Amino acid sequence: MVSYDELGVRPVINAHNTLTVLGGSLMDPAVTEAMSLAARSFVDLNELQAAASARVARLTRNEDALVVSGASAGLLLGALAMMTRSDPRAVGQLLEQGAAALPRTEILMHRAHRIPYDNVLTLAGARVVEFGNAIQTQDWELDAAIGERTAGIVYVAGSHLSGAALPFEVVTRIARDRDVPVFVDAAAQLPPRENLWRFTQAGADLVAFSGGKELRGPQASGLLLGSRAYVDACRQHAFPLQRFGRPAKVGKEEIMGLLTALDLWLERDLESDLARAEHVAATWITELSDLPGITATRDWPGEAGGPWPRVRVQWAAGVHPPALEVAARLAGADPRVIVFVASECAFWINPVLVTDTEAELVGAAVGRELGRTAPAS
Known part of the structure; x- marks a missing residue:
C-alpha cells in the first residue's frame, strides 16, 4: 500500500475549513468500509443510481435526488438541465450543435453572488447574466433581467453573501411568476x-x-436534490450516459460511501459538535490572549456562513509580521498547521475539524509562532 510518507507528502492539521485543496473532510471508518465493500463487486450503475436516488430523496424529504461527483458537478448538470429541460430534441441539439443552438442559454445571477465556482455554467455553454450590484439589489432588477433566452436563476446560499442580494423567497416568487x-x-x-x-x-x-464537506463523505461526491422534473432533466446529461456530464462521473464507491455518510450525519449529535467547537474556541482564546500584542476573539459565523464559531487572531500593524508570512511559517512547521488568513494582520483558526490532540497542537503552534516574534521597537 502506497503511503503519504512514501511519496514524501506530509499531512497537515486543518484549522482552516472543509476546503477541497485540503482534502475536504475526514471520513468515518464506516464510510471507508462501505466504499471498500462496494469496490469488491461489479454492479449496474443505472440500477445503483436509481436505488440510491430513491433513498436520498426519502431521507432528505425531496421528490427526487441524484448522487453526483461534487457540488460543482451538480451545478454543471443543473445548468444543462435548465437549458434543455426534459426536451429530447433540445438534448440532441446540444450534443450535435452546441449550446448556441438552444433557445434558452442565459443563466441569471446576483452580481453579489458571483463566485469562483460559477465558471462551470459557461462550461455547460450558458451565458451568465448579472442583475443588481455589489451593494444592493431591487426586485424589479431580477424581473427585468428575465427574457426569452433565460434558462434559469442560480442562487448562491449562505449568510456571507446575503447582504446585497434579494431574499430567497423574493427570488422564488418572481421566478415562479415568470416560469423560470x-x-x-x-x-x-x-x-x-x-x-x-x-x-x-x-x-x-x-x-x-x-x-x-460537512457530510464527511467522499470528497468526489455530492447531492443534487429537487423536483422530479428537473432532477430527471439532469439525468439526461449525467454519467453513465455518453453526454456532456460524462466527465463528472461518480463511481459505485462514492455512491455507497455518500449514502453511508448521509445516514451517519442525519443521526449525528450536531448540538454536541457545536458545544465542542465552542469549548475549543474558548480554550484557544484564553491561551492566545496572553501573547504580546495579540487579540483573540470569537468570530461568528464560519467562512461560508456556516453556524460554527472560529477564532480571529489579530494584531496591530508592525507588531508582528504580516499574516501571510505567519501562516506560511505555520504551514511549514512541524506539525504543519493550516490557518485562514483574514487580513494583513489577522487570521482565523477553525475548531471544527481538529481532534482534541490537534486542538492542543494548534494552540501551541500559534503560541510559539506569535510568542517568539518580538514586538516592533
Missing part, C-alpha cells in the same frame, strides 16, 4: 439539517450540496 427554474448552490450550507429540504420546499427546483 431556480438552482441553489448550497455546497457548504450544512448544518442545519433543514437545509436539505428547506430550499426546495421554499420553491427551488434544484439544490446542490457537497458530499465531502
Whole structure:
C-alpha cells in the first residue's frame, strides 16, 4: 500500500475549513468500509443510481435526488438541465450543435453572488447574466433581467453573501411568476439539517450540496436534490450516459460511501459538535490572549456562513509580521498547521475539524509562532 510518507507528502492539521485543496473532510471508518465493500463487486450503475436516488430523496424529504461527483458537478448538470429541460430534441441539439443552438442559454445571477465556482455554467455553454450590484439589489432588477433566452436563476446560499442580494423567497416568487427554474448552490450550507429540504420546499427546483464537506463523505461526491422534473432533466446529461456530464462521473464507491455518510450525519449529535467547537474556541482564546500584542476573539459565523464559531487572531500593524508570512511559517512547521488568513494582520483558526490532540497542537503552534516574534521597537 502506497503511503503519504512514501511519496514524501506530509499531512497537515486543518484549522482552516472543509476546503477541497485540503482534502475536504475526514471520513468515518464506516464510510471507508462501505466504499471498500462496494469496490469488491461489479454492479449496474443505472440500477445503483436509481436505488440510491430513491433513498436520498426519502431521507432528505425531496421528490427526487441524484448522487453526483461534487457540488460543482451538480451545478454543471443543473445548468444543462435548465437549458434543455426534459426536451429530447433540445438534448440532441446540444450534443450535435452546441449550446448556441438552444433557445434558452442565459443563466441569471446576483452580481453579489458571483463566485469562483460559477465558471462551470459557461462550461455547460450558458451565458451568465448579472442583475443588481455589489451593494444592493431591487426586485424589479431580477424581473427585468428575465427574457426569452433565460434558462434559469442560480442562487448562491449562505449568510456571507446575503447582504446585497434579494431574499430567497423574493427570488422564488418572481421566478415562479415568470416560469423560470431556480438552482441553489448550497455546497457548504450544512448544518442545519433543514437545509436539505428547506430550499426546495421554499420553491427551488434544484439544490446542490457537497458530499465531502460537512457530510464527511467522499470528497468526489455530492447531492443534487429537487423536483422530479428537473432532477430527471439532469439525468439526461449525467454519467453513465455518453453526454456532456460524462466527465463528472461518480463511481459505485462514492455512491455507497455518500449514502453511508448521509445516514451517519442525519443521526449525528450536531448540538454536541457545536458545544465542542465552542469549548475549543474558548480554550484557544484564553491561551492566545496572553501573547504580546495579540487579540483573540470569537468570530461568528464560519467562512461560508456556516453556524460554527472560529477564532480571529489579530494584531496591530508592525507588531508582528504580516499574516501571510505567519501562516506560511505555520504551514511549514512541524506539525504543519493550516490557518485562514483574514487580513494583513489577522487570521482565523477553525475548531471544527481538529481532534482534541490537534486542538492542543494548534494552540501551541500559534503560541510559539506569535510568542517568539518580538514586538516592533
